[in-house]
Amino acid sequence: MKKDTVISYIFRIVSYFIFAIVMLIFILTIGSGIGYFSWDFFTQAPSNGMTAGGILPAILGSLAVLVLSLVFAIPVGMFTGIYLAEYGGRTVIAQLLMTAITSLAGVPSVVFGLFGLSLFCITFGFRTSLLAGSLTLSIMTLPVIASTVNEALKAIPRTVRESAYALGAKKTEVIFKVLIPYAKSRILTAILIGGGRVIGETAPILLTGAIFFSTTLPTSVMDPVMTLPSHIYYISMAYGENAQWMAKGASAFLMIFVLVIYAIAFRIRRKMNER
Amino acid sequence: MSDKLRPIIEVKNFYGYYGEKAGLKDVSFNFASKKITAIIGPSGCGKSTLLRSINRMNDEIPGYHTEGDILYEGKNVYDSDVDLTIMRKKVGMVFQKPTPFPMSIYDNIAFGPRIHGLRNKNKLEEIVENSLKQASLWDEVKDELHKSAYSLSGGQQQRLCIARALAVDPEVILLDEPTSALDPIATQNIEVLLEELSENYTIIIVTHNLAQAVRISDYMLFMYRGELIESGETSMIVKQPENKLTEQYLNGKIG
Numbered sequence: 001m002k003k004d005t006v007i008s009y010i011f012r013i014v015s016y017f018i019f020a021i022v023m024l025i026f027i028l029t030i031g032s033g034i035g036y037f038s039w040d041f042f043t044q045a046p047s048n049g050m051t052a053g054g055i056l057p058a059i060l061g062s063l064a065v066l067v068l069s070l071v072f073a074i075p076v077g078m079f080t081g082i083y084l085a086e087y088g089g090r091t092v093i094a095q096l097l098m099t100a101i102t103s104l105a106g107v108p109s110v111v112f113g114l115f116g117l118s119l120f121c122i123t124f125g126f127r128t129s130l131l132a133g134s135l136t137l138s139i140m141t142l143p144v145i146a147s148t149v150n151e152a153l154k155a156i157p158r159t160v161r162e163s164a165y166a167l168g169a170k171k172t173e174v175i176f177k178v179l180i181p182y183a184k185s186r187i188l189t190a191i192l193i194g195g196g197r198v199i200g201e202t203a204p205i206l207l208t209g210a211i212f213f214s215t216t217l218p219t220s221v222m223d224p225v226m227t228l229p230s231h232i233y234y235i236s237m238a239y240g241e242n243a244q245w246m247a248k249g250a251s252a253f254l255m256i257f258v259l260v261i262y263a264i265a266f267r268i269r270r271k272m273n274e275r
Numbered sequence: 276m277s278d279k280l281r282p283i284i285e286v287k288n289f290y291g292y293y294g295e296k297a298g299l300k301d302v303s304f305n306f307a308s309k310k311i312t313a314i315i316g317p318s319g320c321g322k323s324t325l326l327r328s329i330n331r332m333n334d335e336i337p338g339y340h341t342e343g344d345i346l347y348e349g350k351n352v353y354d355s356d357v358d359l360t361i362m363r364k365k366v367g368m369v370f371q372k373p374t375p376f377p378m379s380i381y382d383n384i385a386f387g388p389r390i391h392g393l394r395n396k397n398k399l400e401e402i403v404e405n406s407l408k409q410a411s412l413w414d415e416v417k418d419e420l421h422k423s424a425y426s427l428s429g430g431q432q433q434r435l436c437i438a439r440a441l442a443v444d445p446e447v448i449l450l451d452e453p454t455s456a457l458d459p460i461a462t463q464n465i466e467v468l469l470e471e472l473s474e475n476y477t478i479i480i481v482t483h484n485l486a487q488a489v490r491i492s493d494y495m496l497f498m499y500r501g502e503l504i505e506s507g508e509t510s511m512i513v514k515q516p517e518n519k520l521t522e523q524y525l526n527g528k529i530g
Binding site for chain 2: 089157159160162163164165166167168169170173177178181182184
């Protein structure tokens with residue numbers, strides 16, 4: 001056999017192997033949980049020691065965490081990205097900020113959890129709450145959004161921004177009326193992928209926002225919440241065999257939810273590439 | 276002097292530096308009002324630098340600095356009290372590749388008037404229609420003004436960019452190789468358009484395409500290595516170049 005043929009076989013086997021692992025994760029998680037989906041599963045709170053009922057409070061909790069953390073992360077991330085791309089240039093502050101963002105992206109999530117616990121829960125006195133959890137997760141998402149906005153703005157052809165300046169536009173007009181709309185799809189994709197991470201993150205929310213079990217939904221941002229990942233964690237760690245179905249069902253739902261978010265993100269990305 | 280002959284832009288002993296490197300050396304030239312002036316020369320000769328110095332677009336390039344004056348209607352554009360927003364409204368620019376903004380055809384044209392404070396809907400509609408008509412694009416797009424500007428062909432996009440520049444009512448239009456990314460038919464459309472526009476506007480065009488410069492320009496500047504080698508009426512230069520370098524360039528020996 002020729003060398004080229006051998007190498008192409010190796011590439012093919014490796015890619016099939018990776019594809020198989022991914023499919024296996026999907027099939028095992030979704031396959032073993034989807035059978036428990038029912039009307040009650042999505043509309044009821046858990047009951048009888050997690051052996052009956054559904055996961056409604058966890059779904060609502062996760063959605064609340066998702067929305068609230070994006071409410072914090074999107075504006076701060078956008079402004080950081082805009083600053084880096086359009087104002088910072090090669091200044092020392094911009095360089096430091098860039099390094100900080102890159103390092104943040106590499107910090108393990110449990111460290112974010114501990115950070116949130118000490119800063120938001122204890123120092124700020126938010127205790128274990130929706131607010132503390134969302135803030136912690138928003139700090140995790142910040143670097144993703146900031147660096148994407150930065151890169152997306154820098155990737156815009158110079159002549160597009162020059163065309164706007166040449167019409168007499170001021171810097172803020174160029175940024176907000178031309179550059180941001182130009183980079184809109186990339187920014188939206190980053191926000192969705194960041195959102196997908198937020199909803200699946202377990203360690204930070206366990207430490208800062210999640211409650212083990214609650215029969216009532218949170219009434220303010222200072223209340224703790226149930227979330228999907230923490231619910232799955234608690235059930236698998238602390239409950240017996242007859243509660244495991246709920247963890248499986250919740251995992252399947254979480255997986256599908258994240259896949260849908262990613263599918264939307266990839267769809268936007270594909271549409272953008274067609275342009 | 277009649278209005279047609281009075282220089283609208285006067286470049287006086289102008290130097291442009293990229294850091295230490297001089298991109299323009301002691302250039303002086305008077306651009307005639309309501310004429311087409313072409314700036315030609317081989318790559319890296321400084322023709323784009325000269326063009327981009329007129330509306331101070333090169334200010335955005337880190338390390339770019341200048342010496343000497345460029346007067347627009349008698350006022351030095353490099354004076355500290357010059358309002359770039361107003362100056363650039365009067366001196367529009369079109370680039371090599373079409374640069375439509377990510378919005379509808381209508382909003383692209385209305386962008387300039389809007390940032391200069393115009394809100395009146397009827398007035399905006401009038402400007403959009405007139406600008407597109409002047410850029411010979413109206414008939415092709417009048418029924419799809421609210422479609423994305425990206426749906427247009429390359430040649431249409433470039434005419435859209437010209438219409439967008441016209442919408443802020445400029446007096447001068449600077450064009451930086453506006454047809455080098457276009458096919459021959461789209462190029463011809465733009466050339467015809469520029470000749471029409473020179474009735475009412477001063478047009479300064481940088482081009483790589485010598486034949487194009489000869490076809491459309493009234494005056495010509497030949498630049499080489501940052502220096503203005505020869506300038507004058509296009510017909511005279513083509514017929515009887517005074518400088519040897521110009522002659523070599525016209526004959527395709529350098530370029």
